Amino acid sequence: MFHVDLTPHADREAYAFSLLDDEEKARWHRFPVPAPRRRFALCRAALRANLAERLACSNDRLSFGYGEYGKPHALVDGRRTPAGFNVSHCGRHGLIVFASNDRIGIDVAERNPRRDLDGIGSMVYGPTERRLLALAAGSRKVHLFFRLWSMKEALIKALGSGFSLNPSRFEVPAAMLEGARSSEFRFPHAPSNCWHLIDLGEHRFAAAFAYRIPDPDGA
Template sequence: MRRPAHPAQPPGVRGGERGLTTTVACRLPERAEARTFPVPLVRAPWWQQYTRVGSATVLYVDLAPDPEREWAALACLDEGELARWSRFEYSGPRRQFVLSRAAVRAVLCTELGCRNDELAFGVSPHGKPFARVRDRQADISFSVSHGGWHGLIALAAEGRLGVDIEERVERRRLDLLIEAALGEEETAEVTSATGSEQLHLFFKLWTMKEALLKAHGEGFLLDATAFEIPRAIRLGETSGTLQLPQLPGVTWRVQDVGDKRFAAALAHEVDGEASS
């Protein structure tokens, strides 16, 4: 596959060999008191704190096209990540990957007090990513999701967590998605709704289920139709707790963190709470 074109080079920056390095290395702060994450070559970072849910922090990542940001983000990636970036065939997924990964690196370097070149990533047997610092697995949980021009990063010091974001757009054959993702009662409630109400309810439930599956760590090897989001949430509440049949004894809190631009949800493993 032909290597994709590099983002347009911003003024004053000289590209290195094959356009994958710049004259300014991506050196991220060890610990920033104000929780800001400066990146070279850009006027301001493209991520910011979005919300807190219990002990978890959620950051919003702006994934709108911006060659200056994409160029700076590329300078933060390691060789394996650059190779992965080059394999994306289309510009949208390439942009989502590079901007999200550079933001994750900046956030984790700040949280873990390490340099960018000391940070690496591994994956579990089922594909759940984890951070490594100086060849040791870091004591932090994180999750990343993106859809369109929007992304979210969630992180917490303890407990597994997952985040999911989706743009609320009409889907062809929504009935097939409902059949694949929702339980019996959820399906009845979504199919009885109409118009924008149906779309909002479907995406609310879908993002919560995807966040739970990401948090669990085995992804869609689990059957999303085998459990249902608590009825109180389906009727309008924004958060609640539940237990998955595949992992009894573990309680998960799910939180609607969407806004007018997108649907989104966070799932976080919690202790000492009864399921609802």
């Protein structure tokens, strides 16, 4: 797992931009304001540097394809590689995880107080999660909201479904609702696959990492 410093820095941003391919530069231009441009360029350049090393290829041979729901995968000379990775960023922090397959997901979110956390939670949390959120108040509600958010988003990113799978259709493991920092997890719609979910959060930022546990036969 790598941390990417997303603090504004003109020279680093210019160098990062120089590592992007034409498609990525076009995307960079489509971001309407500087902050998402900076996050994209710095995270993508860090991803490129790490993948080029892991795949033993030069940066210009590397490109990215996208799954049905937008999850990126690495291509070398236009051919898909098995290298797995996932990226998340929030504020001035980017996180990148790597694995030998693409069944991994990471999420980081700053615990910013905001209006109507219960209302937002009603769209994405399951019954037990909503009940716990309703019982919490003040800073504990903020903490819980983002803890749940990061865990559920890490899971749907690992699955590759994004929000095509409504996050209210599953709940994080009971042990983690009770405070455990990690647990095994199974999606209700695909219980044969087992995932490992880890809460990486600290006081200011919620973060979580999920990966699929290989089957005993290695699948």
